[in-house]
Amino acid sequence: xxxxxxxxxxxxxxxxxxxxxxxxxxxxxxxxxxxxxxxxxxxxxxxxxxxxxxxxxxxxxxxxxxxxxxxxxxxxxxxxxxxxxxxxxxxxxxxxxxxxxxxxxxxxxxxxx
Numbered sequence: 001x002x003x004x005x006x007x008x009x010x011x012x013x014x015x016x017x018x019x020x021x022x023x024x025x026x027x028x029x030x031x032x033x034x035x036x037x038x039x040x041x042x043x044x045x046x047x048x049x050x051x052x053x054x055x056x057x058x059x060x061x062x063x064x065x066x067x068x069x070x071x072x073x074x075x076x077x078x079x080x081x082x083x084x085x086x087x088x089x090x091x092x093x094x095x096x097x098x099x100x101x102x103x104x105x106x107x108x109x110x111x112x113x
Contacts, residue, residue: 001021001027001096001097001100001103001104002019002021003019003020003021003086003093003096004017004018004019004020005017005018005020005082005085005086006018006063006085007060007061007063007082008063010060015063018082020055020082020086023054023055025054026050026051026054026055027107028107028109029046029047029050029053029054030047030050030097030104031104031105031107031109032109033046033047033050033104034097034101034104034105035104035105035109040094040098043094043097043098043101044090044094047093047094047097048090051082051083051086051087052083055081055082055083055086056081056083056084057081057083058081061081061082061083062079062080062081063079063080063081064077064078064079064080065077065078065079065080
């Protein structure tokens with residue numbers, strides 16, 4: 001599964017795409033929600049909680065959007081995190097997950113790290 005967002009790689013100091021499903025614990029949370037939830041609405045609510053827990057308002061997942069034409073103007077700067085990037089297309093994100101729930105359910109959510 002793949003759903004890309006932007007984040008800053010602090011080691012290379014570059015903006016890069018990041019697949020949210022590369023975050024192990026978020027993916028396991030989605031798999032547990034797929035196993036537990038019977039309705040799409042209930043599933044969407046559980047996934048939203050997982051997104052908030054792992055990606056909301058955490059500096060390592062935040063980027064700053066700046067105007068290309070007026071970079072000095074601070075009024076056109078927006079701090080945005082992975083949570084908000086996903087929420088901009090949340091209906092499509094949930095449709096994507098819901099259509100792949102069989103793959104999520106097959107994940108081993110009891111695996112120890």
